[in-house]
Amino acid sequence: MFDMMKRHEVQVLRRAGVAQEQVAKLTGVSVRAVRMIEAEEPVVAPDDGAERERRGIGRPSKAEPFRNLVAKVLAEDPELLTLEILRRARLDGYQGGKSALYAMVASLRPRPARPLVRFEGLPGEFCQHDFGHVDVRFIDGGRKRIHFFASRLKYSRWVEVTIVPDERVETLVRRLVDHFAALGGVPLLSVFDRPKTVVLHWKKDGTVTEWNSTFAAVMLDLGVGVEVCWPARGNQKGSVENLVGWVKGSFFKQRRFVDEVDLLAQLVAWHDEVNTKVVSRATGVTPAARMSEERARLRPLKVAPADLALRIPVSVGPTGYVLHNTHLYSMPPDAIGIPGTLFLFQERVKIAAGRFTAQHPRLFERNAKSTLPEHRLDAVAKVSGKRGKRYLMREHLLEVGGSAHDYLTEITHRRPGAWIGEVEQLHALLQQHGADAIRAALGRAVAGQTFGAEYVRHYLHQPVPASRQEVLPL
Numbered sequence: 001m002f003d004m005m006k007r008h009e010v011q012v013l014r015r016a017g018v019a020q021e022q023v024a025k026l027t028g029v030s031v032r033a034v035r036m037i038e039a040e041e042p043v044v045a046p047d048d049g050a051e052r053e054r055r056g057i058g059r060p061s062k063a064e065p066f067r068n069l070v071a072k073v074l075a076e077d078p079e080l081l082t083l084e085i086l087r088r089a090r091l092d093g094y095q096g097g098k099s100a101l102y103a104m105v106a107s108l109r110p111r112p113a114r115p116l117v118r119f120e121g122l123p124g125e126f127c128q129h130d131f132g133h134v135d136v137r138f139i140d141g142g143r144k145r146i147h148f149f150a151s152r153l154k155y156s157r158w159v160e161v162t163i164v165p166d167e168r169v170e171t172l173v174r175r176l177v178d179h180f181a182a183l184g185g186v187p188l189l190s191v192f193d194r195p196k197t198v199v200l201h202w203k204k205d206g207t208v209t210e211w212n213s214t215f216a217a218v219m220l221d222l223g224v225g226v227e228v229c230w231p232a233r234g235n236q237k238g239s240v241e242n243l244v245g246w247v248k249g250s251f252f253k254q255r256r257f258v259d260e261v262d263l264l265a266q267l268v269a270w271h272d273e274v275n276t277k278v279v280s281r282a283t284g285v286t287p288a289a290r291m292s293e294e295r296a297r298l299r300p301l302k303v304a305p306a307d308l309a310l311r312i313p314v315s316v317g318p319t320g321y322v323l324h325n326t327h328l329y330s331m332p333p334d335a336i337g338i339p340g341t342l343f344l345f346q347e348r349v350k351i352a353a354g355r356f357t358a359q360h361p362r363l364f365e366r367n368a369k370s371t372l373p374e375h376r377l378d379a380v381a382k383v384s385g386k387r388g389k390r391y392l393m394r395e396h397l398l399e400v401g402g403s404a405h406d407y408l409t410e411i412t413h414r415r416p417g418a419w420i421g422e423v424e425q426l427h428a429l430l431q432q433h434g435a436d437a438i439r440a441a442l443g444r445a446v447a448g449q450t451f452g453a454e455y456v457r458h459y460l461h462q463p464v465p466a467s468r469q470e471v472l473p474l
Helices: 004-015 020-027 031-039 048-055 064-076 082-091 098-108 169-183 213-222 243-252 260-276 287-295 373-382 386-398 404-414 419-433 435-448 453-460
Strands: 126-137 143-153 159-164 189-192 199-202 208-211 225-228 310-315 321-324 327-330 339-344 348-353 356-361
Touching (some): 004 020, 004 031, 064 082, 082 098, 126 169, 126 243, 143 243, 159 169, 321 348, 327 373, 373 419, 386 404, 386 419, 404 419, 419 435
Parallel strands (some): 126 189
Antiparallel strands (some): 143 159
């Protein structure tokens, strides 16, 4: 069986007067096949399947003689199950496989035509949101995959785009609130595709059966209605252009960037250009021309970006810490075993477990640990036995990091009979001055090979010499 382009080649050579034997050598087909192809109608389309079906080339389907029967049955009942049509065909003598008949039924069954509907928005009604990424090659030779989050109001076409580190749910909700703040308020409905950051499961008809709990909680706090659509169906998003594709085409593919810093600077200029100077094809005016009307219909933002907190269920562990994303945050010892909620802010963390609460600076370094001074004292007081208290104090000092491990190792071996007293004194200094100051003092002690609580106390009260201070660029 030869494809249509091979048949076309044979026909061209024969029309040019090349002998059949020579055509056979040039094309790799037999002389008999050349004669057959020459006698066929001229090839007019490269689609092998469609052209052969149209011209009857190839082995006929066993279902073909039953085409009229299938067409008649479907005319009488367009919704009749294919299995029932197969049963009737077999009663009428059909002996072929079900796949051939099923294919025929699919080609003959009438399909209702649905008009294409564009969900265009009224002022303050819809806002579309989506993640995107693009691989950028910088002029300085570097390459990087850039992730971005885009939002666009339907009525005015005003757009906000932010470069983001990833496409996780926290990034989505925080940038969403940032964009609402930049737009001047919140629309009635926000439209999304179906990433796992928004929807976890849905039925075949599109009905959502499980939302991402973190995303859903933030939407409830904001009072924003959510609509989801099938990916790649732009008409459901209330906008003619695909948002991510439009951002790529109008910004990333139209410009050249020296480096990432230059990209961010150009993004600021691009925002002003597309929102205030470029006329939208959909509306015939700039987004800024419609923005005043749109902004008047936006509702006030209920939660400022800095106050947005993600609620995460947690439990206080047996050591008195709450674990979240490899980070440990201390709680009072009496809260051990109590389930609670971690409120994750942009720069801080609040934990509530029963009647106990605690606030920490948010940790970002992997496996970092935050212990509040009052929790150290409570933990030491709760530990039974002098031995347990001593080792817990030493553990608190090790958590300081920096040179703490080297210092404690050295003092333990240099003063094997007195290290317990040293640890008690250092623990008191830690409670008094804080982790940062102790870390710096222990570093100076190790560097100067001066081991003893008296030296650490001295360094805590002496400023760092100017020659050893870090010089910051102006």
